Amino acid sequence: MTNPAGNPARCLAGIVIYHPPFAALQSLVSSLADDVSTVAIYANSPVSGEQQQALEEAAGSAELMILRPGLNRGLGAAYNAFCHLAKARDSEFLLLLDQDSTPEPGMAAALMATHRRLASCGEKPAIVGPQPIAPEGKKMRLAIAARAGQDEPLRTRFVISSGSLIRLSALAAIGDFRSDYFIDAIDIEWCLRAVAAGYSIWVDPAVPMPHRLGQGVIRLPLGLLLTNQPPRRLYTYIRNQLAMLRLRHVPARHKIKFLVSLPVRLAVYLAHHRFSSDCVAALANGLRDGVLGRMGPPDRALIPVWRLGRNSRATAPRIASDAAATPQRLS
Structure with a gap:
């Protein structure tokens, strides 16, 4: 698949990195070069001058930008940085990537075409994602069930952020991503x-992209699956x-459904991690901080609950509900 116009569209592709295999990052940038106008990399780990030069060569005619936040601010902050940069570049679309x-x-061009086709049919698509493919080659179930073999876009409740294409005009109306979530459920909350x-939220079965959830899956009876995550990620998820x-x-x-x-989930994760102290602390702190509305970086995820102290929540950013929790819109 290639851009049918032969020219890069007004699309910014944003990639969040943390100590990536550099050859894989080069390949990713190269795969985007013909379809987007800008490739922005949010570097949560250092990128040397030599590496930046190699990435610029991989980007071809697309503009390459390296954003260096200085510390790991989480996925929500990275996505919002891409959002504001895309607006400054007068982009029509933003493509999010891990x-x-x-x-x-050609994936970006195909998703842009799907966006425009849906809009021409009277829909209001905010985001269109590719069909995620699990490591074993099976399609992940995200969308409303369709007939076997159907390749038409499918309406869904949410899409995985990796590979998703957002229309900037919709983003301006819906608002920024939740930076206080740091990681996990950021894409779900924004889509809802x-x-x-x-x-509306869509997935395009005709546009596949391999995707791995966490550290794999935990298989349960009756064909049920849970994403396998390290303790710190269990904390932010809960x-x-x-x-x-x-x-x-x-x-x-x-x-x-969640409740x-x-x-x-708690029982399976505890058993899977053999009741390790890190897992117990992560789940207990996730429950406590979720109930209290304590958000932000997962700095306390693995601290035993009895060591946190009664006044620890005083210094923590909190959310109340709805109005106070709604991110500001782009202006």
């Missing part, structure tokens, strides 16, 4: 907020999902 994303050349604002229960734009079905599944 350092381990492996899009085929978009739907509540009258926009905390952020609990924080989402306060938000009016999160559907009751989503809240009920019903929570005891099973």
